[in-house]
Structures are given as C-alpha cells and as structure tokens.
Amino acid sequence: MHPPASELLGWYDRHRRVMPWRGARDPYRIWLSEVMLQQTTVAAVEPRYRRFLDRFPDVEALAAAPWEAVAAEWAGLGYYARARNLHAAARAVVARGGFPGDEAGLRALPGIGAYTAAAVAAIAFNQPAVPVDGNVERVTARVFDVRDPLPGSRARLAVLARGFLDQALVRERPGDFAQALFDLGATLCTPRRPACALCPWNAHCAARAAGVQDSLPAKAPKAARAQRFGLHFLLRDREGRMLLRQRPPSGLLGGMAEIPGTPWRLETPWTLAEALPQAPVAAAWRLLPGTAQHGFTHMELLMRLAVAEASVAAPPGCFWLPAEEARATLPTAMRRLLALAEGGAGARDDAGANGPLLAEPASPVAPSGETTAPAARRGGRTRRTA
Ligand code: SF4
Numbered sequence: 001m002h003p004p005a006s007e008l009l010g011w012y013d014r015h016r017r018v019m020p021w022r023g024a025r026d027p028y029r030i031w032l033s034e035v036m037l038q039q040t041t042v043a044a045v046e047p048r049y050r051r052f053l054d055r056f057p058d059v060e061a062l063a064a065a066p067w068e069a070v071a072a073e074w075a076g077l078g079y080y081a082r083a084r085n086l087h088a089a090a091r092a093v094v095a096r097g098g099f100p101g102d103e104a105g106l107r108a109l110p111g112i113g114a115y116t117a118a119a120v121a122a123i124a125f126n127q128p129a130v131p132v133d134g135n136v137e138r139v140t141a142r143v144f145d146v147r148d149p150l151p152g153s154r155a156r157l158a159v160l161a162r163g164f165l166d167q168a169l170v171r172e173r174p175g176d177f178a179q180a181l182f183d184l185g186a187t188l189c190t191p192r193r194p195a196c197a198l199c200p201w202n203a204h205c206a207a208r209a210a211g212v213q214d215s216l217p218a219k220a221p222k223a224a225r226a227q228r229f230g231l232h233f234l235l236r237d238r239e240g241r242m243l244l245r246q247r248p249p250s251g252l253l254g255g256m257a258e259i260p261g262t263p264w265r266l267e268t269p270w271t272l273a274e275a276l277p278q279a280p281v282a283a284a285w286r287l288l289p290g291t292a293q294h295g296f297t298h299m300e301l302l303m304r305l306a307v308a309e310a311s312v313a314a315p316p317g318c319f320w321l322p323a324e325e326a327r328a329t330l331p332t333a334m335r336r337l338l339a340l341a342e343g344g345a346g347a348r349d350d351a352g353a354n355g356p357l358l359a360e361p362a363s364p365v366a367p368s369g370e371t372t373a374p375a376a377r378r379g380g381r382t383r384r385t386a
Pocket of ligand 1: 139142143198203207208
C-alpha cells in the first residue's frame, strides 16, 4: 500500500529547499538543472548553473552557440557526452519551435532519457510523471521494503514509484511531488543513518518497521574496472603557453582538448622510451614522478606525464593556449595531469580550477537516451555514489 502523498507534500510545503531552479516553470532552466545535477552535487552545480545561464540565457542562445563555447563552459563539470547532448537537444528544440510538453516528446530529444523526460514533464509542464533517480529509488526501496539488490530491482522500484500517480493529489501536483521525493531522499532518507524520526512517512515505512532501513537499497557487488595506461607530453613555451591537441570527435572525451599523448592501452604502463615516438615534437622530455588517475564509468585511467619547454610552431592538429585558458578548456582527466605537473599527486579528489574533479562515463557521444537513471543528486553526492 502506498503511503499518502498528502503527508509528504505537507512536509515539503514546510521544509522545501531553496534552489535557483526551484519555482521556475521554464523547461530550459529545469532541463539544464536536471542535466547538471545528474553528475554532481547541488553545491557544485549552483554557481555553474548561474554562470551557464549568464552565458546561454535561453534555449535559443544555447542552440546558436558553437560547440567549442559550450564545451568551454562545461569544463570541469565532467561527463561531456551530456554537454554534447544538451547542445544537440537545444538545436532540436529550436528547430521544432519549442519544447515538447509531454514525456514521450521530451524523450525523443537527444540525450533525454526516462528520468529527465519525467522530471521536465512533471516540474515544467505539470504532467503526471514520477522521475526516478537515486534518491527516489532509495526512498521507494525503503518504504516498500524491497530487498532485491540494485540494479536488478530498478524496474520494480520504478513501477512502485509510478504507483503514486494513482493518488489524485500526485496527479494535481506532480512537480511538487517529484521534488518532495528528491528532498526527502536528500535530507532525511539519506544513504546512511536516515532520520526516520523526522520523516513524514515513518508510520508507513515497511523497512523502518522491519528495522532494515540502513541496509536498503541493497546493491549487487560491482565488477572491477579495467585499468588503462597513457603517457602524455606537456610542452610549454617561453611565455608559459601550453601545447594542446583536439581529440577525435567521437569516443572518450570526444572533441575535447587534451595534452597530447599516447593511446590509452590495457595492461601495461608506457615507458618514456616507448612513448617518445608519439610526442608532439622532439624536445628534451623529462618524465615526472607520480601518476594521475581518473575514473571513467567502466575503466580507470592511469597517466604519466613528461614535460619539456620549447618555442616551436604547433604541429598539425595541435595549438598553443595561454596557461589559464588551457586550464579552463581542458577536461577533468587532463587537469589531473596539470595537478601532477604542479607538484600534486593527481589525486582523485582534488578540486581543479573549474570545480570538483568528477568521474566521467566511458561511453562516447550520445547514446540517444540515458543508459541508466541518474542515481545521486541533490544531496551532496555524485552520480551513483549514494
Ligand atoms: S521512515 Fe526512514 S527509511 Fe523510511 S522513508 Fe522515512 S526516512 Fe526513509
């Protein structure tokens, strides 16, 4: 039996969190916030969200911008396939004359999957939809005491969450109900030690009644990620500029700038001697101690860095950029190498010049929809780390 939505909405009306995208019915702003929140925390998203809107205040401005400008604004947020999809979807929206107003129409846009379509439909268009992210999965698993582990239980949890639409109040206030679930999961029904005493649904929660709330949702053990190895070459000239290269348009970090280097191969780290034929120019390359590590969804990338100074013409495919501009342009994985060059350990949890360093997905450009529901958001976490 589903607990009454009235109790959750009553709590939400008193305790809702204030966020810059809350209260708006503008689908562009809601969509943008949802895409950003799928990969990083509320605290990290808020300033970047405002800055993005300053630069691209509406969907027309985003559609008209060149990809390079969007990519530069996205630097440091990780997960570049989402930025590419955001850009492509903005162009599709402008081409069709506006946002579709229902879930099915939204899902037809590049990169908008079940979760985002439901969130935008419910919040911007007041359509009867229940977006299911990690917070909602957790609340649902606990309220209904679903003990099957994720990800196998995901479909069942989505059906249970959508079951709330049987209540007239949820159909009247679908956007508020969705955001109430998000807030409950982020503030009270947290991954560890949920604050059940304060929860508006504590009298209806099956996991709490059974005393198992701390262990839900259960998760299947993760397979170990493959390791890949690369060696990159950071060349600076007399003015301190950095030599960068543009990656191919598809594949990992497709179309992004990089510090030139070897391919990322399996099993064996590169030696400098082995990698030298792939250096962008002949120079007195010096291998730095340490390794920069970056996690993608399906693999762990371990990179060494060689450095040199030379003032030469950029070879084909490469270009010089002033250091600050290079730092702002490079994706997170490459900024880990800069941390190494600056004496850091390339540590995974460092904050770079543009914000937190986040794991990025291994999938290349834009499968047309999300492959999984966004799991961790709004509550100080990154995706699927709840
Ligand atoms: S009672 Fe506790 S476990 Fe159940 S929904 Fe509320 S906060 Fe979560």
